Amino acid sequence: MSAQSTTKPDAGQPATDYRPRHSGFVSAASHLGTAGQPAPELTRKRRSRNREGLEAGRRSTRTLLWIILAAALVVYGFPFVYLVLTSFKTPIDTIAVPPTILPREWTLENYTSALGRSGVLASMINSVQTAVISTLLSLVLAVPAAYGITRYKTPSGQVFIMAALVTRMVPPVAIGIPLASMMASAGLADTPIALAIAHTTISLPLSIWLMASFFEAVPRDLEEAATVDGCSRLGALWRVVIPVVSGGIAVTAIFAFLASWNEFLFALLMTAVRSQTTPVVIANFQTQFGLDWGSMTALAAVFSIPVILLTLLLQRKIVAGMTLGAVKG
Incomplete structure (x- = not known):
């Protein structure tokens, strides 16, 4: 439709009287914004x-x-x-009713009492040994398992991950006694290695799932470029993929270490005296009057220090691992 018509003037009509006639919508559009504010200002x-x-x-x-x-x-x-x-309260303050948040009198007596008890330092060494061995076992088993599942896509791979995660739903007490019996039959009773193997059964399913998520986030083009340059599959994994997912390995190691460091039931069932870990020793802080809350809290506070330091040291790796996509909602 033409917005403007150009009709010729009649004969004898002056040319100056000629005006083009506009259609209605063009005429209306030309007057937008004259009443009120202009259209650009409204926009x-x-x-x-x-x-x-x-x-x-x-x-x-x-x-x-x-x-x-x-x-x-x-x-x-x-x-x-x-x-x-x-942990800084006096024995009387720890059992006061109602309890107080701040100590009425600050003291280090609980720390000297807890750390001076027989077997406490040995239990902390056992905890470190067990947690380190369990963490290394989890990583050694989880990294190749997760890599194979993510790079060789088969239906059985996803079924394996789901089955591994389902094992986390089994109550630890259901497998604790059979595991203790098996370790005793193998001659590993009351040893850190036996407890580390038991702790690995707890952390391994989660470690595989986490590492599989990390490997999924790594582009396969990197491995293909490495193989073109002459690397084998294992060479590409070690030289290319592992450095990329180092943050994810740190996150997985933290989870595995914490699972072993804080575990109590297996340590109670599978150790006697020689290989007792600190959680079991803390639970045994009893007197003739009941639990020694001051010494228990003091040793628990000391027991928390290695985990806090480890988290601070690996903070950058943990953040890098989270951003890589290991923990998914």
């Missing part, structure tokens, strides 16, 4: 309001997230803070 105001609304929504979401994080910090952090504060 700018709408965009400004939209930006303000989006920014307000982001601020509200950010505030809500900070509130949730603060609540989680209180829920998870307060018990540890209370444990540390209790």
Whole structure:
């Protein structure tokens, strides 16, 4: 449709009287913005309001997230803070009713009493040995298993991962006694290696699942380029893939180490005196009047220090592993 018509003037009509006739919608469009504000100004105001609304929504979401994080910090952090504060209380303060958060009198008596007991230092050495052996076993088994599952796509691979994770649902007490009996039959009773093997059965399924997620995030083009340069499959894994997923290995190692470091039931069932770990020793802090809360909290606070230091040392690797996609929601 033509927006403008150009009709010739009649004969004898002056040329100056000729005016082009506009169609209705063009004429209306030419007058937009004459009443009120111009159209560009209205558009700018709408965009400004939209930006303000989006920014307000982001601020509200950010505030809500900070509130949730603060609540989680209180829920998870307060018990540890209370444990540390209790370790500085006198024996009377530890059993006071109602309990107090801050010590009325600060003392180091609980630390000297806990660390001076027979078998405490040996139990901490046993805990370190067991956790390190268990972590190494988990990584040695989980890395090739996860790599094979992710690179050789077969239905049985996914079934294997699901089956491994299902084993995590089995109560530890259901396999603790059979494992203790098997280790005794093999001549490994009351040894750190036996307890480390038992702890590996706990951490291995999760380690395989985590490492499989990490390997999935590594582009296969890197391995193909390495094989073109003459690397074998194992060479590409060792020289190319492992450095890329080093953050994921650190995350997996932390989980495996914590699973062994904090484990209590297997340590109680499979050790006697020679290989007892610190959680079992803490549980045995009893007197004729009941539990020795001061010494228990003091040794528990000391027992937490290696894990905190390990996390701080591997902080960058852990962050790199999280961003690589190992932990999926």
